Structures are given as C-alpha cells and as structure tokens.
Amino acid sequence: MDYQPQLVVVKVGSNVLTQEDGSPDRQRMASLVKQIDFLKKQGIQVVLVSSGAVAFARNNINLDEKTESVVRKQILASVGQIDIVQSYKALFQEAGHQIAQIVVTPQDFLSRRHYLNIKDCLLGLLQHNIIPIINENDAVAVTELMFTDNDELASMTAAMIDADTLILLTNVDGIYKGHPDDPKSKLIERVGKKASGISRFIASSKSSFGRGGMSSKMKMARKAAYLGIHVYIANGNRENILLDFYHKRLKATYFEPDSSKPNPKKWVAHSGNYTKGEVIVNDGAKEALHAEEAASLLPVGIVGISGNFSKGDIIQIKDTQGEKLGLGKAEYGSRKAGMTLGQTNQKPIIHYNYLYLYKYHSL
DSSP, X not given: OOSOOOEEEEEEOHHHHBOTTSXXXXXXXXXXXXXXXXXXXXXXXXXXXEOOHHHHHHTTOOOOTTSOHHHHHHHHHHHHHHHHXXXXXXHHHHTXXXXXXXXXXXXXXXXXXXXXXXXXXXXXXXXXXXXXXXXXXXXXXXXXXXXXXXXXXXXXXHHHTTOSEEEEEESSXXXXXXXXXXXXXXXXXXXXXXXXXXXXXXXXXXXXXXSOBHHHXXXXXXXXXXXXOEEXXXXXXXXXXXXXXXXXXXXXXXXXXXXXXXXXHHXXXXXXXXXXXXXXXXXXXXXXXXXXXXXXXXXXXXXXXXXXXXXXXXXXXXXXXXXXXXXXXXXXXXXXXXXXXXXXXXXXXBOGGGEEEGGGGOO
C-alpha cells in the first residue's frame, strides 16, 4: 500500500460473522468494531457494508417447514436485521461512535437522482462523524430484484462516495492458484491493471451463509479497481485484519487501481440491472469503443435499436453477434435514436463520461 487511505468501505461477509453451527460470531463482530474504531482514530472515515442478518435470526425463530423459501428468508432477514444493528450499535457506542442504518434495494439506484440522494445521505453522515452501516433490504427484495450479493452493493457504495479503498472481508486470504484448502496453493497477492486469466483459478464453491462466491468478489473487485479504487480481498477471520491493512502488512489479494473515473461513469458501471433498451453497433464502432482512447458512441456506428427508452435511461450496447459490450446513459430517446440511425454529424447517443465497457472488469 503506497497511499494514505482516507475513506474506506469495509464489507463483512456472512461467513465472517457466523460460526460453524450457524449462530452469530459476536466475538468476531466485537473485534472488527474495535479495529474500525482504531481506523477512525487515525483519521480514516469508514463505511460498513454488513451481511449476516439472516444468520442472526436463524437460531432465534422457528418457522413452519411449509414456509416458502423466499418468505422464510424475508422473515429471517427482517427479524435478524434488528438484532445485528442493535449489536453493532452497542459495540460502537461503547467505543464512542454513533451509527446509522441504511437498507437498500437495487431499485434505489435506478435513476441518477435516487443514486445522488443516497450518496448525499452517506456523505452527510460521514461529515457528522456517524458510521453508516449498509445492507440490502432482504425483507422486500425478491430474487430478480436483488443485488448479486453484498459484494456488488459494497463495490457500488465505494464508487458512489468516491472511496479510495474497498476491503472485501471473507473467510479466505484472497484468490489462490488452486483451491484455498490445498497447502500447495499459492495466494495471488497482486492483480495488475491489465492482468488476465485470473478467473481460471476461481473455485466455484459459495459461502455456506452468503449468496456470493469468489467469482463475484473478483468481478466486483475488478470493476471497482477500474474505477480508481484500491481493492483488497482478505480474510475477516484473521485477528487484527484491519490493523494489518493500516500497518501495510495485509495478507490479501490486492487489485491495483486504474486512474479515477468521473462519478457519472461510476454510476453507469453499476447499472446493468436497470437497462431500458439496447443499441447494436457495427464492427467499426466496436473497434472504436475498444481502442486505447475510447470515444463517445455516435449514431453512425449503430445498426439497430430495441426497446423503448427515454433520455437519461441506461441502455445496453451489443455487437452484431449479440455479445454484450457495455452500458451507457442515453443522451436521447429511442424514437430520436431511430431517426438518426447510421447518420453522420449527429450528437453522440452515449457520451464517453456516461459509458462503461465490460472489457474493464473481465479477467
């Protein structure tokens, strides 16, 4: 770590806060709170993205076996969220800190206005020295309307508030060349800006208590690093893991950041679930988008449009073979876009500042 962190997003996975029998690991939680207190005393602002609500309710409530799985999860999440936040509140209060709870769904990020409202709330809390604790609102979210997992929420949060660092705490030290349980497997300590082929090392197993696996963590880490954020995948079950981060002795997989990107591009990068239509581009436009100095997307390179979108909506970009290339914010609606299709001397349908290409997070 060759920089001085100032604003850090720490994501704590369910597998860090849950013991093997499924009960909450309150000792681990207390340890992490003490470490966050230490970071705060060094002048570092911290936002906490915490999973674990379902685990906190699992042993406290008996549900009928016939209860539908989605309803079961909603009940456990809504009951457990009270317990987990009260636990955090008591621990942080003891250390002299006030917390705030924010529960969100992907729909809260749907429009640029909603996105900026959440951003303003988070920055307001930080300015008043209040620690925000964020989680997905699992009580109302159903499968097709959920974040991939809290890694996605953490990556989105870090980008939104222009954090310099994202720490994803899981139950292994990072990405290994082989299975993490194999003593011969070597930890990949650094992923460079232009690294490729890392995905072949990812085991497909998922956490016992969370939704996400290492593949999701890597994808979100890569995306955040492209947007200019220092990212670490580290073992939250290690003692003093956040102190090791501060003292620059962290054993983890570190993703080297690219240059920082404007905030609008950060919003678009995390808007893949909210597309309202798509544009199909020819080979010339595809080549221009993938050039070193990527440009705005002009109507002259577009060969097809689908969906009914308005100015400001997020649209998908595909090539003629149907491959998804990226996302962008429409500068005008589908009706006008259809009228300018293939024409020269037209204003861009997607400006570069509102363009995100998937090549930036592929590994």
